[in-house]
Amino acid sequence: IAYTEAFQVTKNRLYKKVVEETFDYVKRELTSPEGAFYCGEDADSEGEEGKFYLWREDEIRELIGGDADLFIKVFNVERDGNFLDEATHKRRGTNILYMRKTLSELSNELNMDEAKLQRYIEKCREKLFKYRDKRIKPSKDDKVLTDWNGLMIASLAIAGRVFNEEKYSKDAKRAADFIIEHMRDKDGRLLHRYRDGEAKIKANIDDYAFFVWGLIEIYESTFELKYLRYAIDINNALIKHFWDDKSGGFYFTPDDGEELIVRKKEVYDGAIPSGNSVAMLNLLRLSKMTNNIKLEEMALSIGRAFSGVVKKTPSAFSQLMIAVDFSIGPSYEVVVVGEPDKMDTLEMIKNLRDVFIPNKVVLFRPIDSKDITEIAPFTKYQHSIDGKATAYVCRNYTCKEPTTDVTVMLKLLQH
Structure with a gap:
């Protein structure tokens, strides 16, 4: 999402390329046959960290041929390797392919037409990709989690409308349809995990908030009303089973979940935003869309509920700050x-x-x-x-x- 919005602001095609290549990887490696998204991929293969993605210089020369020197320079390949062993911190003769400079900077430095350089790189990458595809692949964590899928759905839907790429919106819809069809209980409430044809575990706030976020983004990208209706219904379930009527904010677990000594609330926005932060922005947007003032009041009470801790280190609550900015306006x-x-x-x-x-x-x-x-x-x-x-x-x-x-x-x- 950050790269998509950075492109929207700057029109720098590098940011768009990062998004496109990320989605290509997810589509190729982390998407189930039904269109949902798996959790991740191991770093190890054949008992060795990163082996699937590492390259020796002689391998590259053999695969690319006589003009390999240019590729080696562009991607900073070293004979002794640039990858350090995690345990020994010594070079093992293998390389991570990376670029220190932009394509434009490289074309100027090499006195080479940028388009020509791009074609050369793509041709070489295709050769390496076909060879790498024959290697033993890392294992996959093939669970489907509602919360992580919600984030991916939101990312795809936003990219779909910013880049005017229908394929991203379709992928977002396909994943959302899977969750709606396969990851709800008989009462229509979300379940957290799906694997091997079985959905189980009552959903937590992240599942609800992130999935509602994804549904809102799908609506704004496609204007298909059913996704907005789903967003409203699932958000209502979140309010019914997670809302703290006394102090405001959402508990992490539902009112009929596992019996705990304390039902905690999360608001810290780390690598993954908190459910409360995402839910606050969802409430504000749904309030604006439906003219339901009660939703806005609930959103503002989330801000008040966590204001004390947020004031100490606002930078630790970046997603919440986005919601606060929306509430202050103008919106x-x-x-x-x-x-x-x-x-x-x-x-x-x-x-x-x-x-x-x-x-x-x-x-x-x-x-x-x-x-x-x-x-x-x-x-x-x-x-x-x-x-x-x-x-x-x-x-x-x-x-x-x-x-x-x-x-x-x-x-x-x-x-």
Whole structure:
């Protein structure tokens, strides 16, 4: 998500490439046949750390051939190896392929056309990839966890709309559909883990919060209402079984879960954000989308519940700070009314997605459908102007004059 948003801000294609290659790896190595995402891959293979991904210089020369010197220079390959053994800290003659410089910097240094250099690298990588694919692969942790899948779903859905790549949105939907179909109990509540055809263990706050996040992102990327409905329903289950009516905030475990001496609450945002931090932003966004003020009040009470500890080290609560920033504002409700497949509608939505304006929610109302008004009643008064794609930019449901002009729409979002 960070690289996707960095691209959105800077338009630096390097950030986009990082995202694309990361998704390629996940799709290839960590995706189940049904479309859900596995936990991870071991670092070891054949009892040796990193063996699957390491290269000797002579291997590279043999595979690439006479022009291997350029590849060796680009990827900092050393005869004695650049990889240090974890135990001995000595070189073992193997290398991790990495680039110290950008493609642009290398092309200038080598006095070589950048596009030509890119083609050369891709050709060499393809040769190495085919050879590596014959090696014994690391073992996989093939559990499917609802919380980790929720994060991956959110990442894919955001990339789908920012890059205008439908394949990412489809992958997000496929994983979400798997969880909805296979990782809920008879009452529709989420389960935490799936493996070998069996889903079990009652879900915790991270499962609920992260999956709701993913569902919201799918809706904003596809405008398929069923995902917004699922987000609302699953969020309601989270509130019913995890909310602390006395002090605010969500417990980590449900009210009918394993009996514990103390039901703890988590808010620290480390490598993985906390359920409370993600849930706070979910509540704010769903409140804006549905005009449910109660959800906003609950979100603000999360901020108050943890304010004491957050004040001491705000940097340890980065995801919570994103939610706080959304609550302080300005934040916007944007409703686009138009024909779903008409060029002016697609152009308006694309322009809206091209710019980094995180503190907003976006709803779409097709001209010939009123379904969205059941979820977002305030949209019933928003109509198309002369059959054209029309944007309503609102703050706290007070809307500026509707416009069919994309430039005007974007200006309204900058004030």
